[in-house]
Amino acid sequence: MTHRLAQLMFMTVLFAAPAAAADLKVISAGAVRGLIAEIIDDYSRQTGQKFDFTIGTTGQLRNIIASGQHADLIIVSAPLMGELEKTGKLAPGSRTELGRVGIGVAVRDGATSPDVSTPDALKKALIEARSVAYTNPAEGGTSGIYFTGVAERFGIGDEIKKKAVMTRGGREAAIEVAEGRAELAIVFISEAMAVKGIRLAGPLPPALQDYSAYAAAIPLSSTDPAAARAFITALTSTAMAERWRRNGFEPPLPPKREAPPLPPR
Numbered sequence: 001m002t003h004r005l006a007q008l009m010f011m012t013v014l015f016a017a018p019a020a021a022a023d024l025k026v027i028s029a030g031a032v033r034g035l036i037a038e039i040i041d042d043y044s045r046q047t048g049q050k051f052d053f054t055i056g057t058t059g060q061l062r063n064i065i066a067s068g069q070h071a072d073l074i075i076v077s078a079p080l081m082g083e084l085e086k087t088g089k090l091a092p093g094s095r096t097e098l099g100r101v102g103i104g105v106a107v108r109d110g111a112t113s114p115d116v117s118t119p120d121a122l123k124k125a126l127i128e129a130r131s132v133a134y135t136n137p138a139e140g141g142t143s144g145i146y147f148t149g150v151a152e153r154f155g156i157g158d159e160i161k162k163k164a165v166m167t168r169g170g171r172e173a174a175i176e177v178a179e180g181r182a183e184l185a186i187v188f189i190s191e192a193m194a195v196k197g198i199r200l201a202g203p204l205p206p207a208l209q210d211y212s213a214y215a216a217a218i219p220l221s222s223t224d225p226a227a228a229r230a231f232i233t234a235l236t237s238t239a240m241a242e243r244w245r246r247n248g249f250e251p252p253l254p255p256k257r258e259a260p261p262l263p264p265r
Contacts, residue, residue: 022223022224023050023051023052024049024050024051024052024072024073024224024227024228024231025051025052025054025070025071025072025073026051026052026053026054026071026072026073026074026075027053027054027056027061027064027065027069027071027073027074027075027076028053028054028055028061028074028075028076029055029056029057029058029061029075029076029077029214030055030056030057030141030169030170030171030191031077031101031142031143031170031188031190031191031212031214032075032098032190032214033053033055033171033191033194034171034190034191034193034194034195034247035190035194035243035244035247035249036053036075036235037194038243038247039234039235039240039243043231043234047230049227049230049231054069054071055169056169057135057139057140057141057142057144057168057169057170058076058077058079058080058140058141058142059139059140059141060139060140060168060169061076061080062080062083062140063140065084070221070223071219071221071222072218072219072222072223072224072225072227072228073216073217073218073219073222073228073231073232074090074216074217074218074219075098075214075215075216076214076215077142077212077213077214077215078097078212078213078214078215081095081215081217084217085217089219089220089221090217090218090219090220091217091218091219091220091222091225094216094217094218094225094229094232095215095216095217096215096216096217096232096235096236097213097214097215097252098213098214098215098216098235098236098244098249098252099213099214099244099249099250099251099252100211100212100213100214100249100250100251100252101188101189101190101211101212101214101248101249101250102188102189102203102204102209102210102211102212102248102250103143103146103147103186103187103188103189103203103204103209103210104186104187104188104189104192104200104201104202104203104204104248105122105125105184105185105186105200105201105202105203105204106174106177106184106185106186106187106192106195106198106199106200106201107177107183107184107185107198107199107201108177108178108180108183108197108198109178109197109198109199111183113199113201113202114128114129114184114201115202116201116202116203116204116205117202117205118205118207119154119205119207119208121205122204122205122208123154123156125184125201126151126154126156126160126184127156127159129163129183129184130163130183131163131164131165131181131182131183131184132160132163132164132165132182132183132184132185132186133164133165133166133167133173133174133176133177133181133182133184133185133186133187134147134148134164134165134166134167134170134173134185134186134187135166135167135168135169135170135172135173135187136166136167136168139168139169141169141170142188142212143170143186143187143188143212144166144170144173144186146210147186148160150204150208165181165182169191170185170187170188170191171187171191171194171195173185173186173187173191174187174191174192174194174195174198175195177197177198178195178196178197178198179197184201185198188212188248189203189248190247190248190249192248193246193247193248194247200248211250213252215252216232216235218232
């Protein structure tokens with residue numbers, strides 16, 4: 001048996017999920033959109049499972065979930081997932097850590113990539129750029145809120161606002177660059193990877209980098225928890241690890257262990 005045939009057989013077993021009569025309704029963060037879309041193509045072809053996605057920033061998803069919109073599966077940032085766990089509306093034990101992704105600077109294909117490897121170099125690139133696209137902080141986008149803070153720390157907050165191209169989400173900011181309406185985009189690395197016509201100039205410098213972790217969970221109101229659980233299993237399988245990496249994600253950090261209690265004196 002060839003390695004390729006063995007891999008195909010493994011993928012078939014991996015994606016062997018129960019047939020679903022209805023679309024699996026998923027509320028998902030925009031930062032995982034490109035990766036999930038790529039995986040769904042294979043998953044749907046193997047299982048017949050169809051999906052109905054609602055995508056948004058952390059702020060948008062917080063409002064959508066609070067409105068009572070039905071979901072069979074939720075994929076959101078770790079802080080928002082923590083908020084949802086406190087409501088008691090998630091199936092116990094269903095939370096699964098997916099990975100974390102940092103923020104990067106994207107440019108249009110064919111354009112010269114600025115040096116963004118150090119804080120000083122990044123500041124220089126931002127000052128020299130004619131326009132900078134990023135998620136409007138008012139939309140509750142994590143990367144846009146964080147970048148606004150970085151610009152303020154650099155002392156160029158007002159200058160950036162004057163040439164800002166603000167969007168509803170990171171994907172839209174990346175598209176602004178791909179279509180020539182902005183010179184730079186400050187977005188999650190995964191969002192830069194998912195849009196054709198742009199490339200990553202580089203991640204934010206280590207001293208400024210900010211990672212966002214993402215997790216999946218199943219609401220108690222899910223009408224098909226078995227299908228949701230099967231999809232989570234596929235997402236977190238060893239076979240998918242390379243796809244996560246290729247889309248800019250790093251494995252989730254292991255949970256912090258509590259220090260053992262001190263022995264009695």
